[in-house]
Structures are given as C-alpha cells and as structure tokens.
Amino acid sequence: MSCLEGMTPDEFLLKPIVACGLAALANREKDTDGLEIARRYYIDAIAATNTALRHPRRVKEDNTLIAVALLGCFERLNWENSSSMLSWKHHVEGATQLLRLRGRGQLRTTIGRATFRETRSDITLNALYAENEVPDFVMQWSAAMEFDPAQTPSDQLYVLAARIGSIRSSFRTGDQNDQRLFDLATSLERDLLRWSEEALGAHSVYSFRSVHDPSSPYSFNGTRHEYDLPQAHRSWNTWRSLNIILSRTQEAIARRSWPTLAQAPPSSQYYRAIRDRMTADICLAAACVLGDDNIADPPEASIASSYQLVVPLFLGGTCLLEQLAEPSVSPGGSRMIFVDEALHARTPNEASIQLAWIIERLDHIGGLGIRWAFSFSKLLKGQSRVYYDVGRS
Template identity: 30%
Template structure:
C-alpha cells in the first residue's frame, strides 16, 4: 500500500468518462442526466490508500515480455525450429511429453508455442518454408482440448511427431499437408508475391509419404503402428486440401485403407490413449464415407462403438450416424432387389418407421445435451449487401455461436443425419405409394418441415465457423473458445472450412433449400476453397444434385423391371429360351437389351443434370462425385 496523492472524489462513472463529477449524493447529477446508473462513491479510506499490487504486477510482466522479445529476436530461426520441430528432431510442443504419458494436454502448450511462432513470422524470409508450413498447419488444424473439456482434432499428432524420424512416413505426410495448406492460403492473398513453389514441394513430400507408407504396409509390425495409421489419415486430408479432379475417390481410398488397418489392429489398440484417439478419428471418417457412398459400415455398429467412447455425447451421435448408414444401405438393397408385393410393401413401411424412430432419437439426443454443448444466438441479420447472396458473410436470420469448433461439428453431423433420414423416409413413401405422386403424402410434408428447420440451423452456424463473430467482439465475449496448438485464435481457421464442407454440400443438394440459400452456400463453399485452401469445396460447389427427388428417380431406374421377379424358375426358363426365328435374341433378351439401352440413356441424363454446366477436367470430377453420391 502506498500513498498516491490527492485522488478524485467523483463517482466511478464520471471518472471513467473523464468528466467533472458534481459529487451529489447518493447519485451524481451527471449520471442522472445521461440516464446512466451511478455506481456511487468510494470509501474515504480507499480514496487515500489504493492497492497498487495488480498494477505493479502488470508493469513487471510487460517489462519482462519486452526483454524476452528482444532476446529472442537475435535467434529467431533457431527458436522456431526448436519449438515447432520442423525437421522432426525436436517435439512440436515442449509439453508433448506429458501427452505421451497419458495425461491431458498441458494448458501451457499453446502459450509456449505461440510466442516463438509470432516472433518467427517477423523475419519470415529467414525461415525455411517447411518451418513456416508446420507453424501454419498446427495453428489451423490441430485443435487442442481444454483441461476437462471436449475432444480435440488431430491432437494425437503432438506426441506421435515427437517419436518419428525426419524420413518417416508420418513426417512426410505431415509435411505434404502443411506445405499444401500454406501454399493454398499464400496464393489466396496472404503472400502472392512468394517465389516458393509450395505445390511442388507438397507433392514431392506426398510422393515420399506414399512410398514410405507402402513399404510400412508390407512390414507386419510397422503396418499396425500408430504412426502408420496417422499417416494414412493425413494422406486422406491431403486429398481434400488439394483436390481438383479425383479428390473424393482418392480420399475414399485412404479412408478404406485406414479402416483395414484399424481392423487388423484389433481391440487392443483401445488400451492406449493415442490408439483410442486414432480409432475415433477413423470412425469419424468412416461415418462420412458410408453416408456419402450409401454403403453399410463393415463389422457393424457395435464393433465400432463398443469400448471406444471418449466423450459420451459425441459417441451417442456417432452411434446414430452409423445406424443411419446401415438403414440407408438396407433400404437401397431392398428397393433394387424385390418386387412390389403386399409382403414387400409391408417391409418397406417397416423400414420407413425405423427411419422415423431414428429421427426421434436424434431429436432426443439434442434435447439431452448438457449446457456447455448448447449454442447461443448471437444476433439476427436481415440485410444482404447489394442483394448478392454469393458474397454475403451471413444469410438473413440467426447467427449462432458455440463453445468450440468440435462441438459445432458434432451438431452438424446430427443435423445432416436428420436430412438423410428424411430422404430415406420420403424414398420409402414414394416406393410404397407409386405411381401416386409422393409429394402428396404426409411423410413428405413432415420431411419438408424438418429439413427446412435443419437447413436454417446449419446456415446459422456458418458465420461462427468462418470468423464473422471475431470482428464483432462487442456482441459476444468468450475466452473459452476453441484453442489451437499455436497462432492467433482470432484468425479464420482452415479446420473450420474442413468441418463445414460436407454439411454445406448436403444443404445445397436438398430439394427443400431455396434458390437464395443455394446461392449463399455456393458462395461460402467458394470462400472455403479460395481463402481457407480446402480445394475439395470447389468441386462440391458445382454439384447440381437434388435429394431426395433424384434418389427417387434413381430408385425407379434401378427397380426390378419384372413383376414376377420373385418367381425365379419362370424367369430363368424365359431367359434361356431359344431366339425367335430371324432374330439374334429371344423376346425376353430383346426386352432386356432395350431396357438396358433406355436405362443408360436416362442414367446419363440424370448425371448430366447433377453436374450442371461444369466442363473440362473439373466437369469430369464433378460428374464422378455426383455418380458416387447417387450411386448410379
């Protein structure tokens, strides 16, 4: 305590506003005139003796920070390389040793890694591109969970990178992703004058990673290691970052490879912390792969969910996702293999009821979420600048914010799951009521209402992902938002775009989305591809898929053309009959050939409609993605 001279006796409000207070009690007239709540006056003792401890502490910290910055500036390159582990010789994080021991990530990890990175950016010309790329990737994609908080994203890389050599498959895969991501962001406007060919360096590292990964797969011991599985996941991510033509299928092949590795590793991989994190990461990729391809998950739901729960709420959502993928595959199989008989109509109605029950379970999951999982409405926006939806940051309506990106991504998985369940319900209703228009059924009316509400919820979360709220901190203050391994959390993150790409593509393909919503979503996907460097978003932004109407049309194309298909003996004897005189085929074979020709023609028309006006190599890529989504 020190004496600080004659203090002001005015109220705290007037002192803050730096105006003269008339010191009228109990409230001053200045506050009354300006309709402000007067906080009152300090005690006489507090006026004379003021606690300077906190102010002194702040000054000491400021002086220490300046001294540390001056000392670190003389050895910036060495410091950055040591902390970021650019060559694989040092750990990415000084706190990573605690992770390997099974403890939660230290809250000081981010603080220890952030300051040297900021120092390294200043004389960036002296920093090797690999080091800059490492800093960029970790600060954009490695999401660190808070103490006692939810899961992170790719946080398993922190301990794994510590134990890997400079020439390992994991190191090369990491370098490929980091260089590709930084190159995409640099070319987008963060440094267009750079003479470094990041793309060439990235593909060089990618080639080395593929070679090293293939060699490891031939080694019985290395093929089941944590490092190999993490490398395969990174290779899949590289395809999404760089995708221009075949990104979707290349990503799918890496996911299928990761699934086979997980299957070979067995249940014992769940005994370690890193093994459990990798298993859940593969399960997440499996869910997206099965929902987009219409395939059922191999080994079944229980194999993927049993004893592999890190966060109970997220695991419940993923269980619903896996059950939906199984149901969707079963519905498609039934529609393409059975005839329309009373027994099969009852079977289809049973499948439709299962879809409705799963949707009710999804609603119940949302209702049971704890408080820290809930989102908050930040504000409402009604204006679109110049009426151009493709460039607007916010679609008219709500703007919601979440506690972190990972929670928001789980919410969106649940929402897209509801969109898929609605399409299953309508497809079943269309099959049952055919040839009556399915849009007259009560199932269609319910699905339309659910989908329109779900689309609104997904659009409301996009500004949060893309950093709109950061520019308006006066509207919302929260110091516990998602924390990345290094860098400034206020920047727009590549991970946000990575999480958003698939939900936005699902929204754009819905029959229930309006033209304005599609235009806005298309603009956001273009922004993710151009500004955040997730190039796969460009391919998805050009899709003209409409669900469920195109799926219903496909169901009609793939349906069994023979009303007596269940009578296999009669069908077989007709097919094996000799050709009619003067013809090369019998009547049944002629009918099959004509139907096949008509099917191919209608199939081509459906795919051309789904790809829109896309041409060239991009058009071929869009066509391949559309073909996979529609499975025709």
C-alpha cells in the same frame, strides 16, 4: 487432426504432415511450384507408408494409421477430379483395414481413441454416400467407449449414423421390406431427436443457444450460435447432416412403397421442413466459424474448422437446389436434378440468396487451401453439369 496434438512426429510421419501443410499453403498462395513440392512429399509418404504396411510390427503402429489418414486428407486439400475421389476412397478403405487389424485394444490409449474417432468420420461418410453399411466394429467400438462428457455425445451420434447406413444399404439391396425399413427409420428419427434433447441439456457441454444479434459479424440473418464447447458445432453439423440424409431416405422409402405401407407416411412438406431447419442451422454454424457479411475479409478461421464445414454446407446447398429446381421423380425413390445453370443467380428469393451465401462460404474455404470445397461449389453453381439425386443423396 486432433490425434496429432501433443505428438512429436518422427521422420516417417513428417512426410504426410509436410505434404498436407505445403499443399494447403500452396493452394492458398496459388503457388504451383509449392504444390509440386507438396506432391513429391505425398509420393514419398505413400512409398514410406506402403513399406510400413508390409512390416509386421509397424503396420499396427499409431503413426502408420495416422499417415494413411493424412494421405486421404491430402487428396481433399489437392482435389482435382474424380481420380481424387477414388484415391480418397482407397485411403479410407486402407484406414478401415488398419483399424480392424489393430483391434479394440487401441482404444485403451489416448492417441488410439483420438485416431479412431478421427478416422471413423471418413469411414462413415464413405459408407453413407455409397449406400453401404458402416463396418460393424465402428458401431460397436463407438458404443463401448468410456464416458467422457466432451466425447460421448459424438460417440453416440456415430452409432446412430451406422444405423442410417444399414437402412440405406437395405434400401439399395432390397434385403428387407420397405415397411420394416420405414419403421426402422421412424425409430431412428426419434432417437436423433432424443440425442439433440440430451445434448442441449443443462449439464451438457454440447449445448448451444441462438442469440439475436444483427450487428455481429458471426451472425446469419441477424442470428448467431453460441456453443458451450467451441468445437461442438462439428458434432451438431453431423447431426444436422444425418437428419437431412435420413429425411431423404424416409421420403424415398415412402415414395417407393406407398400405398402399401401400413400407415400413411408424413407428407413431403414434412420432410422438406426438416431439411429447411437443418440447412438454416448449418448456415448459422458456418457463420459462427467464418463470419457472415464481409466475406472479402472474414474473421480468421482455422483450416481444420473450415474443413469440417464442407460436407454440411454442400448438403445444405442441395436442399436449396430442391426448392429452386424441379426434380424428376422416379417410382424407385430417386428425385433427379440436372444441375446445369446458376440457380443461385435467378430472380432473388430466400432460397437463391441462401444458396449464394453457401456457395460464397465454400469458395472461401477453397481459398483457404481446401480445394475439395471448390468441387462442391462448382456443382452448386451448375458448372459441373451433372445429375444429382436429391432423393437419395
């Protein structure tokens, strides 16, 4: 977590930090004893955090919010099953309440701003997957942040993400008609495009370029990304993920409402082309961090950078599942796939080869100590035998 940079953790904050560090190391080394020690630190951290939450002063301290965020991080590092998902959601909801309780004044300090930015990514992800609205204060505070060339594009992106959350929530609840939702989504699509144009501007530190370099270990299909800001791939992958989610939502709205929409919507091929482009760029960004061909001995990558790749890689993988399987289409907008076979191992074609590549990266990230990645890899391999909605996910 970037908010920990420059901090000297006290005994309270050391508990969740040590729990996360030991969990990652134990997972990497397949050390069951080490993992048990990590769990004990995690339990101690929960007890200490619960005590802090009951204290009128400590409940608003930076360390308490960071501790709650780290507890959620531990669940992803030590991911086991659906109970891990529930625990992670519980920690995210707790962090949301703490942010609101601490108030907007926390944004006046460097650590307060950093902690807010770290926490809002999980809050937004949780809302988008549940088809719920992102809490209003997250959008309002993101929009009100002071200009910072290294942070403002990311702040703007989370304002756009909150708008997607509102559209998805209304699509689920029916509190707005589909024509209105389709218009909002079309406007949002334009704003996402405008964000990318500004981020690629001549004076933006978020700009990147694609370089044809077949010999580079950091390339994908002979191409690699060069980012002016080393960590800008995180925001770009957020942008790509939002485009995937929005295109699926747009397609679901059109499927549910056509022919009652005022104008004919774009074809399904149009939305699929968006997802194909986003998936290709997610792979390029992953290769930029993890390397490409020699996965047995990949370039060194930090756990933090790898952690940020898990959701984009998984979303890209589901886009490839769309191409390799035959979704069952529902009038309500859903497109269900029963993922029960190794589609990446079918007769080789471009999609199956790319899916296999994504699965290898997720497995590699899992091997770094982030077991959360294994759960997504298992789903993409067909080992989880679950239904997945590629129309609304």
